[in-house]
Every structure is written in C-alpha cells, then in structure tokens.
Amino acid sequence: MHTGLIHSIDFSADGRQAGHLSIPYSIDRSPYYQIKIPYLRVKNGEGPSILLMAGNHGDEYEGELQLGRLMRRLDPSTIKGTVTVLPAANLPAVMAARRCSPFDGGNLNRAFPGDPAGTPTARLAHFLEHELFPRHDVILDIHSGGTSMAHLPCTLIERQKESARFERAISLMRAMGASHAFIADNGPAAPTSMGAAARAGSIGLSGEFGGGGTVSPASMAFTAKAIDNLLIALGIVDTPLLGTLDATKAALQLLSLSRHGQGIYAPRRGWFEPAVELGAHVKAGDLAGWYHDLERLDLPEEALHFAEGGIVISHRLHCDSQAGDCLIQVAEPIDL
Incomplete structure (x- = not known):
C-alpha cells in the first residue's frame, strides 16, 4: 500500500483508456497521498506501438502542451496499432515548474533503471523501463532546454551496438523532419530514458524542441511536425493530427556530442x-x-x-x- 506504482491499464484491450499512474507517497499534508500521473492509451488492433512522453523534466513545455493536445485528438478509429501518451511524466516537477521533483529531488532522466521500492522518481523510472517501455516498439521522449538553456532545435538518438536497431532509429529520426540531429554515446548503462529504451528492446527517440522555460510558435510547430511525421512514418496514422501535411524534408545534419571538451x-x-x-x-x-x-x-x-x-x-x-x-x-x- 505504501510502495510501488498502481495502474489499471489493460494492455490487450482495444479502444481508448484514460487514467492515472498512481504512486503512493506520504506527505505532511496527506499521509495516504498518491501522485497521479495522467496517461492515455489508444489501441486499434494489431500494428506498431509508440509511447509518447514529455515532462521528464518539468520546465520543458513544448512536449507537454502538444501531447496534451494530441490526447484530445486521438481517436481509435483513425489509428492503426497503439499510442500511449504521458504528457507530464514527472508530474511533481511539472506542477512545480522545476527540472526535478520537489518531493525527492529526483531527475527522472538520471533515475533509470529505477527501484520499485525507492523514492517516487525511482519507482516511476522502474515502471517505465520494466513495464511500459518493453510493450512499445518506439519511445519518443520530448525535451527542450528548460529554464536555463537555449538549444538548437534537434532530434536525438543513442548510439546502438545492434546495427539493425540503430539503422531503424536513424531512419525514424530522419523521418521526423528536423534539420539537425545528434547521436549521443552514453553507453548501455546510461541512466536516461534513451538508455532505458535500449535495455527494454525498444527504439528510443528524443530531442531538444525548444528552451527557455517557454514556448514559441516556431518551437510548437517544430514539435507538432516531428510528432506527426513520426506517427505517419510508423504507419499509425495517414494524416497529421497536430499540424498540416508538409511534404518538404530539410536536409539533415547529423551531429555528435560525446566529449566534455565540447x-x-x-x-x-x-x-x-x-x-x-x-x-x-x-x-x-x-x-x-x-x-x-x-x-x-x-x-x-x-x-x-x-x-x-x-x-x-x-x-x-x-x-x-x-x-x-x-x-x-x-x-x-x-x-x-
């Protein structure tokens, strides 16, 4: 009753399921308090599956707002396969407009593989890596520079030893339509969501979609285009859900960010x-x-x-x- 993470997702059911991932956490105000992280799961038969998440860091808003919009627009009849959405994964950090959780200081993107009996951030990381990520072909974790950094808009993958998965990740990253993308090399034990996705057997995609603790028309359009393009490339939808159909693809410059000297x-x-x-x-x-x-x-x-x-x-x-x-x-x- 006091540890773990509780949910009522039926992973085999078609249709639309909305609810919360609940993490029991006793606080001064409420001894039986639960952190309630919203989710949506939409499934229509067999087909590709994707988990879209934002709010890994609470002060990165492009993904949080666009995934909230996507939740309102997803209809099982218009998709093929499965889409799961976590628009505010590290909910305490999102509500506090902070990078890390105010409850335990947890940085979710440094907490994987997590601990089922640990702090709330560690319990969430464990559930994501061991229960949720393995049920999806692709994980897209949307980031931005947060309140302290300005970032060149770009997409991101981790370097993979398995060539087929690495090539598929590069193909999907190209399909997202960014003009810049970088390949991180944090190793198989990386405590990040992309490290967790690789260990779970999924293709991990991420990126920096804005920054400054705010959003702009350009950053929101970039985020919408990347999500739409990815869903179309996977064959989950035929037409954009967040923006308009854009057949143009920017020439992609791949980048490497792997040394402290950079x-x-x-x-x-x-x-x-x-x-x-x-x-x-x-x-x-x-x-x-x-x-x-x-x-x-x-x-x-x-x-x-x-x-x-x-x-x-x-x-x-x-x-x-x-x-x-x-x-x-x-x-x-x-x-x-």
Missing part, C-alpha cells in the same frame, strides 16, 4: 555573455563569449574560447552563473 564550463561565480548564436559554425580557438565579474569591476571580462570546433548547439540563458554551470556547447558534424 563544452565550456563556468570556473567560478560570474556572468556569461555569449559571442555566437545557436547554429553557428565555429573552429577550435574561436571566441565563445566573455565571463564578467560584477563583484570585481576593476577586472576586465575574461574571453572564453572553444576547445573544439563544430556547430553551436546550446548555451546558458541565465547570465548569472555558478562554478560548474555549462555555458556553451558545440557538436561535431558527422556522416554515417
């Missing part, structure tokens, strides 16, 4: 001023920005330079920075 990190308390825009092509030694010290105005700003070349993929939005904060990153263009 980022510049704050050496101490300071104020960061970027010198380049997202998407800029830079070389090793190029100026990345300046680091100011408003507590020592007699000191000149410090010029920061890239250690590696590539395409600028993200930078810190908050000017005020602490030692260890990532200030800016470049990704390496690659070909497969």
Whole structure:
C-alpha cells in the first residue's frame, strides 16, 4: 500500500483508456497521498506501438502542451496499432515548474533503471523501463532546454551496438523532419530514458524542441511536425493530427556530442555573455563569449574560447552563473 506504482491499464484491450499512474507517497499534508500521473492509451488492433512522453523534466513545455493536445485528438478509429501518451511524466516537477521533483529531488532522466521500492522518481523510472517501455516498439521522449538553456532545435538518438536497431532509429529520426540531429554515446548503462529504451528492446527517440522555460510558435510547430511525421512514418496514422501535411524534408545534419571538451564550463561565480548564436559554425580557438565579474569591476571580462570546433548547439540563458554551470556547447558534424 505504501510502495510501488498502481495502474489499471489493460494492455490487450482495444479502444481508448484514460487514467492515472498512481504512486503512493506520504506527505505532511496527506499521509495516504498518491501522485497521479495522467496517461492515455489508444489501441486499434494489431500494428506498431509508440509511447509518447514529455515532462521528464518539468520546465520543458513544448512536449507537454502538444501531447496534451494530441490526447484530445486521438481517436481509435483513425489509428492503426497503439499510442500511449504521458504528457507530464514527472508530474511533481511539472506542477512545480522545476527540472526535478520537489518531493525527492529526483531527475527522472538520471533515475533509470529505477527501484520499485525507492523514492517516487525511482519507482516511476522502474515502471517505465520494466513495464511500459518493453510493450512499445518506439519511445519518443520530448525535451527542450528548460529554464536555463537555449538549444538548437534537434532530434536525438543513442548510439546502438545492434546495427539493425540503430539503422531503424536513424531512419525514424530522419523521418521526423528536423534539420539537425545528434547521436549521443552514453553507453548501455546510461541512466536516461534513451538508455532505458535500449535495455527494454525498444527504439528510443528524443530531442531538444525548444528552451527557455517557454514556448514559441516556431518551437510548437517544430514539435507538432516531428510528432506527426513520426506517427505517419510508423504507419499509425495517414494524416497529421497536430499540424498540416508538409511534404518538404530539410536536409539533415547529423551531429555528435560525446566529449566534455565540447563544452565550456563556468570556473567560478560570474556572468556569461555569449559571442555566437545557436547554429553557428565555429573552429577550435574561436571566441565563445566573455565571463564578467560584477563583484570585481576593476577586472576586465575574461574571453572564453572553444576547445573544439563544430556547430553551436546550446548555451546558458541565465547570465548569472555558478562554478560548474555549462555555458556553451558545440557538436561535431558527422556522416554515417
């Protein structure tokens, strides 16, 4: 009664099922409290299956809003196969507008494979990796830069040792229609949703769909197009559910982000001023920005330079920075 995760999903049933994943968690206000994470499962016969999730981090809104919209539009009669939607996976973080859960400090995307008797975040991660992910062919986990980062819009996969799965992941990533995509190399034990998807035998897809703790018409359109294109590529739907049919496909530039040297990190308390825009092509030694010290105005700003070349993929939005904060990153263009 006090541990685990409770649900009433009938995984074999056709039709539309809406409800909650419930995690018992005693708090001061309510000793028998349950964290209620909304889900929708729509199934129409045999066919491909996909789990769409957002709110892994609570301050990343493009996926949360578009998946909420998708839930209202999904109809079993217009799909083939199965679509499961978790628009606010780390619900406590979503409701608190925070990256991590205010209940246990849990970062869901660092909590896999989880623990069925652990904290709420650990219990959710365990359920996702061991119960929900294995029931789906494809997992799409939608991210953005959150409140602290601006991010080049892009899709993402983890490098896979199994060539057939890796090639299928690349094919689906191309179908989503982004102009940039990067391949992460966090290894088979990665504590992320993409690591969990691989261990569950599913194809994991993700991406950074915006940033800044807000949304824009461009970021929402990018997210809608990626979801629609993926559902169409899988054969689950024939026409877009969130946007309009767009036959154009941008040329995809693949990127690799796998080394700490591709980022510049704050050496101490300071104020960061970027010198380049997202998407800029830079070389090793190029100026990345300046680091100011408003507590020592007699000191000149410090010029920061890239250690590696590539395409600028993200930078810190908050000017005020602490030692260890990532200030800016470049990704390496690659070909497969």
